[in-house]
Amino acid sequence: MTDNNQSRCGLVAVVGAPNAGKSTLVNALVGQKVAIVSPKAQTTRTRLMGIAIEGDAQIMLVDTPGIFEARRRLDRAMVQAAWGGATDADLIALIVDAKAGLGPKVMDIVAALKDRPEPKLLVLNKVDVAAKEKLLVHAQRLTDALLFEAVYMVSAQTGDGVADLKRALAERMPEGPWHFPEDQVSDVTDRMLAAEVTREQLYLQLHAELPYASAVETEQYKEREDGSVEIHQQILVARPTQRAIVLGKGGQQIKTIGERARAELSELLDRRVHLYLHVKVKPDWDEDRGLYRDIGLDWVD
Numbered sequence: 001m002t003d004n005n006q007s008r009c010g011l012v013a014v015v016g017a018p019n020a021g022k023s024t025l026v027n028a029l030v031g032q033k034v035a036i037v038s039p040k041a042q043t044t045r046t047r048l049m050g051i052a053i054e055g056d057a058q059i060m061l062v063d064t065p066g067i068f069e070a071r072r073r074l075d076r077a078m079v080q081a082a083w084g085g086a087t088d089a090d091l092i093a094l095i096v097d098a099k100a101g102l103g104p105k106v107m108d109i110v111a112a113l114k115d116r117p118e119p120k121l122l123v124l125n126k127v128d129v130a131a132k133e134k135l136l137v138h139a140q141r142l143t144d145a146l147l148f149e150a151v152y153m154v155s156a157q158t159g160d161g162v163a164d165l166k167r168a169l170a171e172r173m174p175e176g177p178w179h180f181p182e183d184q185v186s187d188v189t190d191r192m193l194a195a196e197v198t199r200e201q202l203y204l205q206l207h208a209e210l211p212y213a214s215a216v217e218t219e220q221y222k223e224r225e226d227g228s229v230e231i232h233q234q235i236l237v238a239r240p241t242q243r244a245i246v247l248g249k250g251g252q253q254i255k256t257i258g259e260r261a262r263a264e265l266s267e268l269l270d271r272r273v274h275l276y277l278h279v280k281v282k283p284d285w286d287e288d289r290g291l292y293r294d295i296g297l298d299w300v301d
Contacts, residue, residue: 008057010090010173013118017105020095021125025156026050026063029166033268034186049187051180057170058178062089091172092120098130098153102138110146119172122148123165128155190269191221194231197268198261198277202235205257206245214242228272231265235279246279254279
């Protein structure tokens, strides 16, 4: 760790509409996976922190759920978590999907950011697949609507522009001691990480077949004497038909989900993982206060 007299440390709130690539960008800035990603919007459900190091600066990146129109209790809790992630931030980074353009969701977020006192950066993401002639148009329209300190064009997927953005974030961090050890990359517990990795595989393996009426609970996380870890998880779905989708013919689908999640967890945790999955039908799982606590969301009325 650098000398505290010369070090910098600050909090960056990473906000944006669903599927803007916030989690992919946080992973790219940290240099390894700390947040789950999938092509589905609203993959991120709660606030989590990725911790990046650049020179003498420690950058605490709060990856937030996408901000959208909330209808269900779970939606409201996710949106509250997103705005809560910006509280006390030293800097707000608005991530915009440059390919999708500037729809109402983006402009609503811009309007909501106008009254916030924190300095703000605009990050146009997915520039590798966006129409190049539109990039300056998007940047101009957004900077006309809100005063950003700077505009960055990146591709979190390919890494283009990420190093420049990381240096810019580091330069803007206030002087002060680092809050985390140098080798820590996230504030997520191993128990929560395990649930997130399995949930990611649900999305990746089932695609559009399984709607958002699902959650993953880590019921048991136990260290074995041989250094391996034993994890028991419950996949909650709303209807019996969804349970059948998760299980698949002859149980093949859940076997694949378990194998992929186990392999990734073994790599992330750097140890052997024994993963046991069970699928339970619970129509009102999104009304369970305990589940909200377990996944890091506040209960909202």
